[in-house]
Amino acid sequence: MTLTLRGRLETRLLLGMFIGLPCGVCVACAWRWGTEPAKAASPACFAVLVMIVLGLCWEPVYHAISTARPDQDWPALFALCAIAIEAVPLWFVLHGLGWNGGGEPLGCFLASVGAAGAAMWLVAQGPLRVLLLRWRLTGGQCIGCWWDTGRHGK
C-alpha cells in the first residue's frame, strides 16, 4: 500500500480520531481499573490528541522517505516502527506541556499511546479497506476520490 501526502494526512486524522482515540482511552481506563473514569480518560485523551497532531507533522517526513524509495512504497514494517519512533519525541512534548498522566505518566503513556498506535496500524492493514472501499485505490484518500472530483472534466 502506498499513500499520497494527502492520503497520509487524511488517514492519520481519520484513524486517530475514530480508532486511536477510543482505543487509547479505553485501554487506559482498563489499565487504571477502579479509578474514576474521567480521571483515567482525560490524560489518555490528551496524550492521544497530541499524538495525532504531532503525527500530522510526521507524515510529510514519511512521505519524503517513501518518495526516495525505489518503489515509492511504505512497507507495513515502516508504519509499525514509526509508532515506536514517534513515541520518543511525543513523550518529551507531553512533559513539556506539563502532562503527568494522572500521576502515573509512563503507564498511562504506554497504555494510551501504545494501544492507539497499534490499533491504528492494525486497522490500516486491512479493515479500513472494508469500510472505505476506495481508500486503497486512491493513495489513502478518505474523502472523495480522484475520479469523482470532476477535475478531469467528467
Place this chain on the structure above:
Amino acid sequence: MFTHELPDHVVCDESDLRGLRSERVELLAVGGGLACFSLIDLLRVCGVPTSALAVLGRSVDPAENFRRLALHSGIGPNDRLRSDSAARVDNVWGFPGYALSEARSRRRLRPLGTVLGEPLISEYYTPRAGAVYAGIAREAARIGWARMHRRGLAHAVRPHVDGDLVVFAADADGDPVALRARYVHLGLGHAGLGLSAPLRDYREHVDASERVVHGYEAHEHVYRRLRTRGGTAVVTGAGITAARVVERLLSERGPGPEPLRVVHVVRPNPTRRAAVATAGDPWRRQAFSFPKSAAGGPLAWRIATCTQPAERAALLAAAGAASAPVRREWSSQLADARQEGSYRPVVGTVTTTDPSADGRARVRIATDGGIFEVCADAVIECTGLHPDPRSHPLIDDLLTTGLARTNASGRLAVDESFEVREARLGAGRLYATGALTAGNALGPVDSFWGLQAAAVRVVDDLARLGFTERLGVRRSTRAWLRWVLGNPP
C-alpha cells in the same frame, strides 16, 4: 463464425436486427475473462440482480484464459504469481489478503510474517496460482456467474436508435445473435500472441511450432528435448515470462550429450547496454509489473493528473517497462549459470531466423558489435502479448466506425471512468477495462489491482447514472460480511 452482415451505418435500428435472435439485459460484459469478472463481481456486491447482467464469452470459467497463459509460461497451480497479497481478484476489498487466507488454510504464520517483513526482511509475498483460481471459482459460484454467462463471441458493438447498445455476436453454435444492453463493458484482454516478424516468418515457412515457440504457447516439448539432448536455446524478451522461461531452462541443465546453453536476447537501450557491460545482467528488477506507487500512490496520482498524452505515455512506458521480480534464489542461479557459460545475455534485435544446414534454427541478432549468429535448438519468444487493439475484430470495427479512438500509447482511449466517450451517442454507455485500455489514467490496468480499480470507477459512474447504489461504508461492510460468510450478495 459470425455470418450476419453488419449494418453499414453506425447507428442501427430494428431493421438491422431482423432475423437475429435477440436478448436484452441492462448491462452486458463482453469477453468473459478476469476484467469482466471484476466488474460483474463488484456489481453483484453492490446488489445488482443477475437478471440485469449478462456476460458473453467463450468459456464459463473466468480464469480459463489466464490459467492457460500462466501454465504455458511455466506457472502451475503450486507456483506463485507475481501479484500482491491485497490484490485479490475475488475480493474487491483486498481484505483478507491472500497471505492471511494462506496462513489460515495452512495453519502457519509464515505468510503473515512475509507480508509484515516485505520487502525489507523478506521478499514480497506472492499468492499461489492455485489459491487464486480456487478463490475465483468460489466467488463465481457465490455471485451466480454461470447464470449470467452466455457462450459466444462478439463481433461488433453499435448504438441503437432507442439509446441502447447492440452487440452483434455468434452464439455457441455459431448462429448470429444480437444482445442489447443499456451499458456494455469490453474486457477483451490481449488480441493474441506477439510473435516478432523474423520468428513469425520462420514458423510460416519452415517449422510450425517445433523449434520456434512463444512463451505463452504450450512448449513443454522444448524443455523435454533440451533436458535429454542438451543444446542451445535462444530466449527473447526481458519481462516476467522471459525470466520464468530462463529459470526453467537453467534448471533443466543435466548430463546430456551436449550442455544446455541459454542465449538471452534483450532489445537495446542505454540502461541494458550498461548493465550487461558491467554486471552481465540485463534484467531490470522490480517487484511487480509497475512500481508499488503506481497502485494508488504518488505515481498513480501523477499518471492520473498528467494532461499531456505524450508525457503520460512516456511515464507509463518507463514505469511499466519489462522487468523481472526481485528474487535472491533466481539471481544466484543466473550468476552461477553466467560463470559456467550456460547463460549469455545479448543486447540486440533478432533480424532473421532461417534453417541451418543441420536442421536447427539460425538466428541472426543485430548488436552494437555487428551481427551475432546462433544456431539454436529452440527459440522461445517472450516479448509479450499482442498489443494492437485492431487485432480484435470488435475493436477494429469500433475504430473504423469512429465509435472509439486510440490513445497516445496505441491502445483504446477511455476517460477517467473507463468509458469509451466516442461511443456515447445516446443514453447507452460503452466501457472498457483491462489490457485493452493501457495508456490511460491508470497504470497497471491488466493487474489484479488494476482490474478492480477500473471496475470501481465504472461502477461509480454507473451509480451516478442511477444503475446501481454507490458502495458506501454501510453497504460495503454488509457486503463484505456476506463475502466472509460465503452468502450470495
